[in-house]
C-alpha cells in the first residue's frame with residue numbers, strides 16, 4: 168500500500184483503495200492526482216504513477232462480493 172505524508176499537518180495516512188481509484192479517475196489528463204488528508208482535509212498532490220503502483224495488486228472494489236458462496240451450512244433434515 169501507499170503512505171502519504173500530508174503537506175499541511177505532516178501526518179501520514181494511507182488512503183483507502185476506493186479513494187485511490189477515485190483520485191486516479193479524477194487525475195485523467197493531469198500531472199497530479201489529489202488525495203484528501205483524512206485528518207485536516209487538505210488535498211495532497213500525488214503522482215498518478217505512485218497511485219497506480221499502490222493499487223496494482225488491489226483490484227477495484229466490486230459491488231457484489233461473491234465470497235459468501237458455500238458459507239451457509241445446510242441444516243435441513
Ligand SMILES: [Zn+2]
Nearest residue numbers: 173176204207
Ligand atoms: Zn493533513
